[in-house]
Amino acid sequence: MGVFSRFTDIINSNINSLLDKAEDPEKMVRLIIQEMEDTLVEVRSTSAKTLADKKELARQAEKFENDAEQWQEKAELALSKSREDLARAALVEKKKCSENSQALRDELSHVDEHIAKLQDEISQLQEKLADAKARQKAIIMREKTANSRLKVKRNIDSDKVNDALNRFDSYERKIDDIEAQVEAYDLGSKSLADEIAELENDENIDDELAQLKAKMKPEQKSK
Template sequence: MGIFSRFTDIINSNINNLLDKAEDPAKMVRLIIQEMEDTLVEVRSSSAKILAEKKALTRQVTRLEKDAEQWQGKAVLALSKDREDLARAALMAKKKSSESAQALLAELSHLDEHICKLQDEISQLQDKLTDAKTRQKAIVIREKSANSRLKVKENIHSTRVHDALNRFDDYERKIDDIEAEVESYDLGGKSLADEIAELETDEKVDDELAQLKAKMKNNKKQ
């Protein structure tokens, strides 16, 4: 059994309620659309048959009304020939044709009402189908968005991501250790700039020492 058991169920249905109760709204809306489309095909096929029946009845009414007119003419002809008996029979035949035409006209009137209501219901069904297809697009987009967000959330909380980040931390610590080892070789050693600066300092001390010796030597001579 489908979602809808009768055509009127679809017309009177509340799609929002159906979707609210559904565990899988995307699947539910696909089923709703499928059933609506199937029902629309069936109803239109039925409508085509009813319209064909209306045309056939209309043709019968036209034929019966024409027969009534012909019997009327025959009654006039019979009276003109003093054949009242034939005129009476012709009028009886006219009455029968007219009554049959009236009965068919009454049936046609009911058929027109039925067709009018059916067309209105088909229009409502088409509107609901259009609405369902519009909602389907929105639901599909929301579902894709939700799935994408879920994947992002899963990756954020994934142990693989944490493990990868931890490996990055390990690599950084190893690089820190290597850099520290390199820097340890420089501890206690002199750089080229330091050695040159020491040479400049030694040269100044030597000059000052030479000047001091010369000064003392001059003092002794005096």
């Protein structure tokens, strides 16, 4: 089973949990990243064990090859001593060792292919994990910003805000009425300062009239 098929199984097994947290994208992102990290740790552990098993298989294959060489030497020795029966028996053992060695070598070839694919999938998963972590902060920021905007929109469109604004309008109208009443009381009444100001204006006009009369008297005499 590949890394990504394994990861898919993990996500599918937690689909109910994901749905429960669907209203919280931040938790979903953290869960997905955690699953990816756990999968990566698990696969690396499996890869390490596979590499150890490969070394053991290689040692066994090498041992069978050495045993085959020894049985070859024993067969040659027996034949040199005119013991064809022993030489034949030694060649039978050599054949068994060679077959066992070849079987292990074939198995090692499959293991190498599996390890190569595993390493490639691990690299892909690491890239996906790095990308997910890089996007995690941006996703969380977008989610928080969207929630903040939603709260503002709800407040703007809420009846409470509209009621408050209506109350403000009502208060402003009441204050306008009060100010109008105050201004009505002031109509027709003069303060001491207003009366004094009027006297000053009258005095200025009298002075200006006297000056005008004085100016016009010489002109009338000359006529």
